[in-house]
Amino acid sequence: MAETEPRITVEALTMAFGDKVVQKDVSFTVSSGSIFVIMGGSGCGKSTLLKHMIGLIEPAAGRILYGDRDFYKLTEDQRDRLLRQFGVLFQGGALWSSMTVSQNVALPLELYSSYSAATIADLTAFKLSLVGLDGSGHLMPSEISGGMRKRAGLARALAFDPEILFLDEPSAGLDPISSRRLDDLILQLRDLLGVTVVMVTHELESIFAIADDCVFLDATAKTAIAHGDPKTLRDHSDNAFVRAFLNRREPDRTETVVSAS
Numbered sequence: 001m002a003e004t005e006p007r008i009t010v011e012a013l014t015m016a017f018g019d020k021v022v023q024k025d026v027s028f029t030v031s032s033g034s035i036f037v038i039m040g041g042s043g044c045g046k047s048t049l050l051k052h053m054i055g056l057i058e059p060a061a062g063r064i065l066y067g068d069r070d071f072y073k074l075t076e077d078q079r080d081r082l083l084r085q086f087g088v089l090f091q092g093g094a095l096w097s098s099m100t101v102s103q104n105v106a107l108p109l110e111l112y113s114s115y116s117a118a119t120i121a122d123l124t125a126f127k128l129s130l131v132g133l134d135g136s137g138h139l140m141p142s143e144i145s146g147g148m149r150k151r152a153g154l155a156r157a158l159a160f161d162p163e164i165l166f167l168d169e170p171s172a173g174l175d176p177i178s179s180r181r182l183d184d185l186i187l188q189l190r191d192l193l194g195v196t197v198v199m200v201t202h203e204l205e206s207i208f209a210i211a212d213d214c215v216f217l218d219a220t221a222k223t224a225i226a227h228g229d230p231k232t233l234r235d236h237s238d239n240a241f242v243r244a245f246l247n248r249r250e251p252d253r254t255e256t257v258v259s260a261s
């Protein structure tokens with residue numbers, strides 16, 4: 001069950017590339033221990049928002065707070081320490097094709113920790129077991145399925161026992177069964193490790209199966225037009241476009257689009 005303490009606060013965020021504003025005045029909070037989904041149509045700025053949240057792109061305006069710490073006001077040292085609490089799985093979840101699954105998972109520990117080789121081997125085996133890949137560490141990425149590759153990417157994202165996992169389209173390209181397994185794994189990791197999960201996805205099945213909360217970005221309004229529990233939004237949002245999206249219907253653009261839910 002999700003706790004209610006706000007873990008992340010996004011406050012009046014404007015995201016832009018030069019003169020091109022992608023989204024403006026986006027505000028929401030992510031509760032500690034929740035699975036939070038960033039959704040919206042293609043090109044509305046979901047991945048861009050995730051990149052702002054993990055320090056890759058600086059806001060044009062607004063703030064992103066972790067607890068009461070304003071991310072972009074932190075010193076480099078403070079920011080590095082905060083980043084250590086993040087686990088990130090990017091779209092594609094690329095593994096190095098010339099390394100075994102174990103070597104891929106061990107890589108961040110080898111690069112960014114001073115653990116001994118034996119400790120790294122133990123930690124790697126533990127992370128692989130967490131994602132159900134015990135016994136597969138010796139295989140090359142080309143020898144495992146797409147679903148297993150995603151799980152290996154997740155094991156690597158868990159290298160430093162993150163408090164927050166950021167996942168960009170984790171189930172993209174997976175068949176429905178592998179996608180379902182990945183959803184179950186994300187839920188288990190949240191329950192077992194107590195991590196907060198922030199996920200970009202437009203897989204509705206996934207959203208309804210595991211998300212506690214969401215923000216809905218709109219490419220036309222260039223702002224968030226809804227937030228809350230996805231099932232509640234699907235059935236009761238006062239925004240017709242959001243209801244249509246979540247019910248997989250063509251939106252009726254003649255209906256009034258209300259700018260918040």
Ligand SMILES: Nc1ncnc2c1ncn2[C@@H]1O[C@H](COP(=O)(O)OP(=O)(O)OP(=O)(O)O)[C@@H](O)[C@H]1O
Nearest residue numbers: 017020022040041042043044045046047048049200
């Ligand atoms: N580095 C960049 N420079 C300029 N424009 C960018 C850059 N990255 C993204 N954009 C633009 O910002 C907008 C949002 O892109 P983004 O990838 O965040 O959307 P998205 O909602 O994640 O899309 P999708 O669901 O298709 O993956 C798009 O118009 C995109 O072209």
